[in-house]
Amino acid sequence: MKKFLMLAPLVLLLLQGCGVTMTQYEPNFDNVQRLKQTPPLQPISQAKVTAASGQGSLMVRANPISSPTGSIPAHVQAALTQELSLAGLLNQSAPQRLDVLLVKNELTAGVGSGHGILAARFTVFKDDAAVYDATKEVTSVWSSSFFGPIAIPNAANAYNPLVRDLLKALYSDPLFIQALK
Template identity: 40%
Template sequence: MNRIKIVSVCLVVLLISACGTNAPIYEGSVENVKQLKKIDSSGVAVGKFSAATAGVKRISIRTNPLKSPHGKNVIDYLRYALEFELEKAGLLRADANKVIDAVVFRNEINAEGFVTGNGLISIEFSVIEDGADIYKKTFTVTRQWNSSFVGAIAIPAASSNYPMMVEELLGKLYGDADFIKVLAD
């Protein structure tokens, strides 16, 4: 009888640890798209998104991996978010002379707190034209939200805040005077 209980508990623990949390689908920001539409540009392509270290490709929320609905990992999620908003603003062009590349330095969510959770994303964006960097700047966003000791509250709260962090980070990029200047024709 004890063996059955032990095996059952082990199976439950294995099943729970194998589960992941899906990040919400990135729906974009009306404000971000409005900001992009103000830029008089013939368009831009999105190039390479890379991770500064392997660890930033994966986010775990209380040991549950955050799964991206947009590709294999959260780097793909970040790339999708940029492409989505550029497309909505009419600026995404695969054949454009200017290309946006990005290196993700930090990509973190912490839902371990009993009262609050927090997250941080830090990305260096580059704009390349004719093989030369014409823009390079790093943007960082931090966010804090109400959380709980209870995982059933803390994990969804953390995953639902991730797209808001991405939205805020991209808003900083789109609002940067130097970025606007290099995209403008």
Template identity: 35%
Template sequence: MTRVIVRLSLIALWLAVGGSMTGCAQLMLGQPQASAENLQKARAAGMTPVALGSFALAAGKPADMDKAMSVRSNSVQSPVSGSFALHLKETLAAELAAAGLVDPASSTVIAGTLTDSVLDAPVGRGAGTLAARFVVTRDGTQRYDKELRVSADWDSPFVGAVAIPAAMNEFAALFRKIVGKLLDDPDFVTAVKR
């Protein structure tokens, strides 16, 4: 009986230590994809097709905020030119394109700046935040300018093999969540109405 307990203890220790050590790796978020929820919101908005302008890191923000997030000694990056600002642009593009609302020649243009991106996955509770300023112009006249912020928190277990993918999934979901918040904003809807 003692041998069984010792063996089980050693196996549990090996799983806990080995599973939490994933090494120093560069991990990529998935490519941006449209979500059913945001597709419905975009279609319901009655918006004119739009062009997407420049998306970049806000002035004065540290460059690392746009390039990589550190999660338990692993680097999480965007597959879109290594930029979270461009990842946001491509997420918005995927959502609007799925609804047939992207037209590069449109006089209504949505641009954005990434103002905050945080990802933290310690043992216990993980947390993430994403914020961006969106600007809509039509025929060169500014019709919308607002910073939006979304956040999430989740269980973050000791085992890194579970916690790191969970953190990446939650962080990726923030990009869809902020696009959803934009599509829900009555001021944005007014700015992009047909």
């Protein structure tokens, strides 16, 4: 029993790890091209991302996953802003804006595989009237490990592809494209 008590902290360290900062989001060429190939789209003045209660942070095996931009909503906002800007769709004097509410934001790192879910409600306002309102959800599965120092960074590395896929789902929605015309 004494040996077990001495091994317990080691086992806990192997299962956990430490907090991890995910990498900066790199704009996705395909996402930007998708927006550029459907002209003429009207620009938006801003894209503002907020999170529903309890969805503004990420934890994997009781370890925080942080963003280099500060918060998780700021991370998604930076990704969205970069891609819209590269597509030429940001103009501060434009009459329409995009509000985004993160409604699901989860990463798990199981022994064999990790799972992620990212969902957001996107609303386009033109002159304060909603012209588009839809929720998009994406999921992902990746290889994980029993060992926390492997599993937790793998989960953090899986977040940017979730963001990319979420934005792709938005840009692929013909109703979103129609709202920007």
